[in-house]
Amino acid sequence: MTAAPHDGTGERLVDPGPGAGRAVSPDLDAPAMDASGGVAVEVADLVKRYPKAPVDSLAGVSFRVRRGEVFGFLGPNGAGKTTTIGILTTRIRPTGGRALVAGVDVVADPVGARRRLGVVPQINNLDRSLSVRQNLLFHASYHGVPAAVRNQRADALLEQFGLGDRHNGRPDDFSGGQIQRMMIARALMHSPAVLFLDEPSTGLDPAARLFLWEKVAELKASGTTVVITTHDMDEAAALSDRVAIIDHGTLLALDTPEALVKGMTGERTLDCTVESGPGASATAIGERLAALAGVIQSDLLDDPSGAGWRFRIFVEGEAAAFVAPVAQAISTSGGKLLDVRLGEPNLEDVFIHLTGRALR
Amino acid sequence: MTVIAEEPAAGAVPGPMDELPKWGPWMTGLAILRRDLFVTGREFPVFLAQVILQPLFLLFVFGKVLTELGYARPGYEQVLFPGLVALAAVLTGLQSTALPLVIEFSYSNEIEDRLLAPLPTGAVAVEKVVFAAMRACVAAAVMFPVGVWILGSIPWQASTGPAVVAMIVLGSLIGAAMGLILGTYVPPNRISVTLTLAITPLIFTGSSQYPWPSLGTLRWFQVLSALNPMTYVSEGLRGLMAPEVPHIQTWICFVVAVGSLTILMAIGMIGFNRRAMGEFG
Numbered sequence: 001m002t003a004a005p006h007d008g009t010g011e012r013l014v015d016p017g018p019g020a021g022r023a024v025s026p027d028l029d030a031p032a033m034d035a036s037g038g039v040a041v042e043v044a045d046l047v048k049r050y051p052k053a054p055v056d057s058l059a060g061v062s063f064r065v066r067r068g069e070v071f072g073f074l075g076p077n078g079a080g081k082t083t084t085i086g087i088l089t090t091r092i093r094p095t096g097g098r099a100l101v102a103g104v105d106v107v108a109d110p111v112g113a114r115r116r117l118g119v120v121p122q123i124n125n126l127d128r129s130l131s132v133r134q135n136l137l138f139h140a141s142y143h144g145v146p147a148a149v150r151n152q153r154a155d156a157l158l159e160q161f162g163l164g165d166r167h168n169g170r171p172d173d174f175s176g177g178q179i180q181r182m183m184i185a186r187a188l189m190h191s192p193a194v195l196f197l198d199e200p201s202t203g204l205d206p207a208a209r210l211f212l213w214e215k216v217a218e219l220k221a222s223g224t225t226v227v228i229t230t231h232d233m234d235e236a237a238a239l240s241d242r243v244a245i246i247d248h249g250t251l252l253a254l255d256t257p258e259a260l261v262k263g264m265t266g267e268r269t270l271d272c273t274v275e276s277g278p279g280a281s282a283t284a285i286g287e288r289l290a291a292l293a294g295v296i297q298s299d300l301l302d303d304p305s306g307a308g309w310r311f312r313i314f315v316e317g318e319a320a321a322f323v324a325p326v327a328q329a330i331s332t333s334g335g336k337l338l339d340v341r342l343g344e345p346n347l348e349d350v351f352i353h354l355t356g357r358a359l360r
Numbered sequence: 361m362t363v364i365a366e367e368p369a370a371g372a373v374p375g376p377m378d379e380l381p382k383w384g385p386w387m388t389g390l391a392i393l394r395r396d397l398f399v400t401g402r403e404f405p406v407f408l409a410q411v412i413l414q415p416l417f418l419l420f421v422f423g424k425v426l427t428e429l430g431y432a433r434p435g436y437e438q439v440l441f442p443g444l445v446a447l448a449a450v451l452t453g454l455q456s457t458a459l460p461l462v463i464e465f466s467y468s469n470e471i472e473d474r475l476l477a478p479l480p481t482g483a484v485a486v487e488k489v490v491f492a493a494m495r496a497c498v499a500a501a502v503m504f505p506v507g508v509w510i511l512g513s514i515p516w517q518a519s520t521g522p523a524v525v526a527m528i529v530l531g532s533l534i535g536a537a538m539g540l541i542l543g544t545y546v547p548p549n550r551i552s553v554t555l556t557l558a559i560t561p562l563i564f565t566g567s568s569q570y571p572w573p574s575l576g577t578l579r580w581f582q583v584l585s586a587l588n589p590m591t592y593v594s595e596g597l598r599g600l601m602a603p604e605v606p607h608i609q610t611w612i613c614f615v616v617a618v619g620s621l622t623i624l625m626a627i628g629m630i631g632f633n634r635r636a637m638g639e640f641g
Contacts, residue, residue, distance in 0.1 A: 142392060
């Protein structure tokens with residue numbers, strides 16, 4: 001992996017990695033931190049290889065999160081998101097590189113780091129022997145929050161997270177959305193400088209998801225740095241100030257959602273559903289589509305809905321002008337164009353663009 | 361969103377504190393211990409029933425029934441009682457760490473919140489062992505009134521009281537350390553069968569029902585029993601409580617007990633750290 005210096009601060013340019021195949025616009029990395037803002041999370045050349053694993057789960061990832069920022073980590077399952085969060089939250093030991101949370105080295109001083117970070121895990125790890133309120137109070141006592149403060153704080157958080165009237169219930173009696181609210185409230189009991197949310201909206205109904213988004217916005221307003229992992233494009237776009245796209249343990253891009261999409265200016269997309277005919281192959285069709293003049297890239301999406309193949313074609317200029325040549329190319333390859341949709345690129349397209357595949 | 365400097369808006373999520381509260385890792389350790397005591401305290405009668413039942417029946421059948429029927433010699437209860445106190449300590453210690461650890465690491469994930477608490481990972485294991493040993497000491501202590509009730513009298517000398525307490529604490533810690541090993545090295549899907557396979561030999565090779573020096577004619581069993589750390593707890597208590605019964609010398613018992621505790625803890629801590637950092641399998 002090549003890394004060219006980006007500016008005087010030692011920020012690294014993000015290389016798309018061998019898997020991406022296409023060049024990324026050169027200015028995807030974060031600009032240097034402004035002097036007043038400060039850095040909440042700093043990761044440099046982070047490498048993780050699990051015992052007996054044939055490849056690195058993290059292959060030298062570097063980025064910075066500004067204080068007070070909502071930072072989205074976007075990638076498919078197994079991309080390295082959870083490993084990165086695991087290292088930052090002191091639960092996984094890195095093979096190499098450096099990681100600081102709120103200025104504390106997570107390897108050299110994991111105890112110090114734990115005092116400054118909060119974690120909302122993917123799976124329910126609430127204390128089932130304790131009531132909701134007791135979960136909050138004991139968590140705070142583990143973190144040395146004085147008794148008077150933790151009582152006050154627990155009441156306030158229970159209220160804000162809509163759990164006030166059921167604070168004596170046991171975690172087992174609550175729904176998924178409520179469990180998650182409890183875990184967020186618990187993580188906030190020791191007022192962490194950085195809050196990590198791992199796949200927070202997995203399995204939530206739309207109302208619970210909106211509630212979560214609201215709370216993340218409030219956290220940001222309160223000055224808490226939020227690092228959030230997700231494989232949900234809408235969530236990443238809606239919540240994050242900046243988004244890091246990660247795949248195969250490599251950081252592919254890092255910028256604001258708007259800038260990432262804007263990086264694809266002049267490009268339009270065609271979503272085609274193709275019915276396979278005799279002797280037709282998806283690879284052959286894809287190659288023929290990619291070879292058309294003005295076509296930048298053609299991707300076969302991972303999830304064929306129904307019988308046909310789905311291609312997303314990125315084109316330069318007016319998308320409508322490509323409908324005829326695309327239909328022509330498909331039929332000469334033995335396929336039949338069933339449906340075509342024209343679109344503007346969104347965050348998902350950026351991802352497909354970089355990785356050559358859909359998220360799910 | 362505008363934020364007013366002094367008063368945070370009502371209903372808004374509180375932000376990070378400017379200054380961390382005064383704190384030391386020992387405070388976290390004590391807070392975790394307090395949580396465990398709180399939960400156990402709430403279920404104290406259930407806990408007592410759990411730990412008393414087995415030794416109570418052993419004491420009744422072997423100490424009372426068999427002696428009354430004449431199958432066991434009078435005075436057998438002198439041999440049996442200290443051994444059952446040792447058994448209660450070691451076994452309760454083991455059971456208070458092994459299964460809870462397996463459950464917390466794999467099914468409930470409850471341990472996660474404690475591993476994310478600001479104290480060294482190893483200290484979480486130490487807390488588990490200390491708490492389990494506290495339960496084990498209670499179980500051993502309860503044996504005394506139960507013994508008086510069933511047997512009428514129990515072997516006891518006031519002069520060796522403090523040494524008896526020390527040996528019970530050691531036995532409790534040894535059991536808890538064994539549980540730490542089982543709870544961290546054994547995969548969750550095998551813990552049930554492993555516990556069955558481990559506990560039965562542990563109970564019956566720990567010299568709790570027989571004095572170890574009298575095993576001269578069963579040499580192989582004597583050697584086997586000598587490998588069980590519980591033997592030294594049983595023999596130590598026997599020497600202290602009923603010195604007229606043949607027993608291994610008390611100082612040897614203390615030395616071997618402390619030695620095995622050190623080794624068991626070291627192995628258990630390695631297992632715990634590896635499990636906590638997700639480096640198993």
